[in-house]
Amino acid sequence: MKSVEDISKIPRTGRIGRFAKIVEKTTGPESFVRIMEKSDEYAKYKPENKANWWNSAIERLVKELGKEKAIEVMRNCGSKCCGQGQRKTAKRLMNESSSMEDFLDKVSSYEVRDGELEYKLINENTIIGKHNRCFCGQVKKSKELFDSKTYCQCSVEFNKQFFEAAFEKPVEVELKQSILNGGDYCEFEIKVIEGEQ
Secondary structure, three states, X not given: OOOHHHHHHOOOOHHHHHHHHHHHHHOOHHHHHXXXXXXXXXXXXXXXXXXXXXXXXXXXXXHHHOHHHHHHHHHHHHXXXXXXXXXXXXXXXXXXXXXXXXXXXXXXXXXXXXXXXXXXXXXXXXXXXXXXXXXXXXXXXXXXXXXXXXOOHHHHHHHHHHHHHHHOOOEEEEEEEOHHHOOOOEEXXXXXXXXXX
């Protein structure tokens, strides 16, 4: 895809389609086509090649939109990844828990293998989340490291939406390290903001 005439070939379904729709709303047609380069072939790619496509697409996204806008796009993706079902699960697990620690234990073992996920309370307002594998189906088979943390802003926003639904309070999430960037695990610092509604 090299020209605006190719816009109709860009996928509009699945995760890549969700990304495409967000990008399209954020930029003009020429940038959109450049960012989504070769996306019309995406469905045919093997998982490793899909991960490579995302790696390149994020580089193009940052080049076309700048780092701040690129992060905003990925956060928008993350807010859609953490859909109504996940938010309901967060609320339900919180309601079924006797304490914050009990809730975090439940979240750490919910629909995952033992040891894959760990959320620990560090102090009354701070949680450290540790993912011992990449949970993103689009990139978990990547054999190449990603240069920036931009892609993983999707997971930052997922955690934000999930914990805000559980606590019914605003939270701030910071990515400390990521497997895609060469970390041994993904680490998120989740801070509950008290006194705001």
